Amino acid sequence: MSASDLQANITADDVAVLAGVSRWTVNRAFKNNASISPATREKVMKAAQTLGYVPDLRAAALASDRSNLVALLVDDFNNPHKLVMLERLTRALRTRGWDTLLVNTLDREDAGPALMNASQRRVDATILIGIQFDDEVLATAHSARRFKKLIIFARTSQNPDTISIAVDDVAATREIAQYVMRRGYKRPLYLAGPRTVSAHLSRKETFVALWQEHTGFTPDAVSVAAYDPNLATEIIDTTLRPMAAEDRPDIVVCENDALAIGAIDCIKHRFGLKVPQDIAVIGFDDVPQAASANYRLTTYRQPISAMAEYLVDVLENSGTEDMDKMFLGKMVIRDSA
Amino acid sequence: MSASDLQANITADDVAVLAGVSRWTVNRAFKNNASISPATREKVMKAAQTLGYVPDLRAAALASDRSNLVALLVDDFNNPHKLVMLERLTRALRTRGWDTLLVNTLDREDAGPALMNASQRRVDATILIGIQFDDEVLATAHSARRFKKLIIFARTSQNPDTISIAVDDVAATREIAQYVMRRGYKRPLYLAGPRTVSAHLSRKETFVALWQEHTGFTPDAVSVAAYDPNLATEIIDTTLRPMAAEDRPDIVVCENDALAIGAIDCIKHRFGLKVPQDIAVIGFDDVPQAASANYRLTTYRQPISAMAEYLVDVLENSGTEDMDKMFLGKMVIRDSA
DNA sequence: ACGGATTTTGCACGCGCGTGCAAGAAAAAA
DNA sequence: TTTTTTCTTGCACGCGCGTGCAAAATCCGT
Known part of the structure; x- marks a missing residue:
């Protein structure tokens, strides 16, 4: 029998009688911009304190x-960048008064149930930062369930029912491609991740097109099923293994x-x-690891914090104007390319 | 005007009239072990489908x-192991029907508000996987707010109001210490993280005690303010820099x-x-990176999945018996020590 | 101290579903 | 077919708080 079960559930009514006010005044005391006099608020808060009352956000x-x-649907937990995104998003959200429901999208078939899950909790918005949400899933999601807002974070989407907050992949890839050319690399290999969205303007497609346009050659490209370092290691191995030394790429451009x-x-x-003398490598995201002495990775930094802040702006703004937004990041030149 | 605002909120009543049953039957159709005939359930589900109804979990x-x-209070987002824990926990929880509220404990002062946050959502349990929850915070938390369950995950805690699910640090550290001795290392340096809990049986204390007991010497130890690789790099630098080569540790044992x-x-x-020829290194957790060709880290693997499953067991079991549990992990011998 | 302007407080009703039991329907037994 | 037994279904009440407005209290200048 701990002290807490003297009374099972303390409600605003309990606080009201103790403070000698009405229940509504109690709840007002906990609201930010409510019209309540400082004196009564303090009185109420004191009563709430002694009873251990906290407003019930469910009700x-x-x-x-x-x-x-908001619900945050996430898969792709092998990508260390996810941890950065989770931290920045939850920080921006919480700082500005929003809570986060973290939904692990277990596998490809789970995308629908995961969305359903969010819907059942009646969240104010659903944020997708995974990769397993293709257009088909989004379409059915939007028709079948009710979503107040469906936000794709850190990935562009051409779905009209969706708000996309992402880096301008085309501009970013152009900057990368120009850098690669400027440094005189001749035989790039593009290493891409899973292709879930019918993206004509993906980083890979953009890089390949730019390279063709400027050199006349089509660069090689390979892709893996997930953004997982181990998979990258394996595919680079199987790609380079059969090559003669002189045929190897001089740079691996990674998604x-x-x-x-x-x-x-x-x-x-x-x-x-x-690296980079024999084969250079260039990345995207600027994860914390990229700065380590071990990698010194040249990469492109996404402005995740600014994007997260904008996301909360979108949540707080219930206007109906187009809220898609593209951000510009910046190249971070280190030693790997 | 999207299709979804034909009717603002579809409730079980709407489905009931369409299906020709009572509202309660509708809700029963969505419950797992409810007593309802397959025929009516199907009828209800079909009606729900056409209306786009999903039960309201708030209500x-x-x-x-x-x-x-459950609320998951997390800080220490620089530690890549957090991503593993998040994935395993959310997977175990969601698979067994639990949702997760992710609360980013922004800083030391935020521990209280973060707990309050969870309390306001009336979660069934609060899980702490951060480091900024010392005994004092826990004590006030438990007296001031109502928590049905307060679970400390992957860290031992002697707080009686708390359920601790963790690896047996003493047994694990003993195994590590024995390994270090068996391999003939003579001058270990212990690298510890922040000391927030008044832990007499922490990994560091245990290692130091064991080493003293078996060799008579007290090993050096340093600690950093967060489990952050960059901080570790810096402190090892400042620790080794002034040392003569022959005075350097021959192994760094890390928390x-x-x-x-x-x-x-x-x-x-x-x-x-x-590494390991000049200085060996040994870790704890077995994060994905530890297996990479770059580190080949010898470490001690925590059975996170099993611990996560046990956590859900605890949630589902409302018995009052003592639910603390210690797990045994296993050493993973690679090349770093 | 007084009248009007302003701030502060109180309240009826509803949000959508769970609980536990009783009535009704169907199935099994006689 | 009738009587039990078992399975299905319906319902009154409450969970704790928000909304929007009206009543009450407080304030200001004169």
């Missing part, structure tokens, strides 16, 4: 149809840092080659 | 005082892999030394 959400809750890190590991430890 | 939680929601990885980076790239 508030039910009554107001506004939960201040993101997770792949770049795996590529570097492979180049250095499986082939005993030097 | 369900309010009415039943059971939310199937976890995040620190071990930073230590290896420093040893290899700041000092140009070889």
Whole structure:
């Protein structure tokens, strides 16, 4: 019998009688911009303190149809960049009064159920930062369930029912491609991740097109099923293994840092080659690891914090104007390319 | 005007009239072990489908005082092991019908508000996988707010109001210490993280005690303010820099892999030394990175999945018996020590 | 101290579903 | 067919708070 079960559930009514006010005044005391006199608020807060009362956000959400809750659907937990995104998003959200429901999209078939899950909690918005949400899933999601807002974070989407907050992949890839050319690399290999969205303007497609346009040659490209360093290591291995030394790429351009890190590991430890002298590597995201002495990865930094802040702007703004937004990041030149 | 605002909120009543049953039957159709005939369930589900109805879990939680929601309070996002824990926990929880509220404990002062946050959502349990929850915070938390369950995951805690699910640090550290001795290392340096809990049986204390007991010597130990590879790199640098080569440790025993990885980076790239030939390194956790060709880290693997499953067992079991549990992991011998 | 302007407080009703039991329907037994 | 037994279905009440407005209290200048 701990002290807490003297009374099972302390409600605003209990606080009201103790403070000598009405229940509504109690709840007002906990609202930010409510019209309440400082004196009564203090009185109420003191009473709440002694009773250990905290407002019940379930009931508030039910009554107001506004939960201040967003669902964050995530897969691709092998990508270290996810941890960065999770931190920045939850920080921006929480700082500005929003809570986060983290939904692990277990596998490809789970995308629908995961969306359903969010819907059942009546969240104010659903944020997708995974890769397993193709257009088909989004379409059915939007028709079958009710989503107040469906936000794709850090990935562009041409779906009209969706708000996309992402880096301008075309501009970013152009900057990368120009850098690669300027540094005189001749035989790039593009290492891409899974292709779930019918993206005509993906990083890979953009890079390949730019390279063709400027050199006349079509660069090689390979892709893996997930943004997982280990998979990157394996595919670089099987790609380079049969090649004569002179046929090898002089740079591996990676869709993101997770792949770049795996590529570097492979180049250095499986082939005993030097980065960037033998084969250079370039990434995307600028994960914390990229700065480590081990990788010194040249990459492109996404402004995740700014994007997260904008996301909360979108949540707080219920206007109906187009809220898609593209951000510009910046290249971070280190030693790997 | 999207199709979804034909009717603002579709409730079980709407489905009921369409299906020709009562509202309660509708909700029963969505419950797992409800007594309902297959025929009517199908009829209800079909009606729900055409209306796009999904049960409202807010209302369900309010009415039943059971939310199937847990709060996960996390800080220490620099530690890559957090991503593993997040994945395993959310997977185990979601697979067995639990949702997760992810609360980013922004800083030391935020521990209280973060707990309050969870309390306001009336979660069925609060899980702490951060480091900023000392005994004081826990004590006030438990007295001031109502928590049905307060679970400390992957860290031992002697707090009686708390359920601790963790690896047996003493047994694990003993195994590590024995390994270090058996391999003939003579001058270990212990690299520890922040000391937030008044832990007499922490990994560091245990290692130091064991080493003293078996060799008579007290090993050096340093600690950093967070489980962050970059901090580990810096402190190893400042620790080794003034040392003569022959005074250097022959092995760095780290409280976890995040620190071990930073230590290896420093040893290899700041000092140009070889791991393990010049200085060996041993970690704890077995993060994915530890297996990479770059680190080949010898470490101790925590059975996170089993611990996560046990956590859900605890949630589903409302018995009052003591639910603390210690797990045994296993050493993973690679090349770093 | 007084009248009007302003701030502060109180309240009826509803948000959507769970609980536990009783009535009704169907199935099994006689 | 009738009587039990078992399975299905319906319902009154409450979970704790928000909304929007009206009543009450407080304030200001004169």
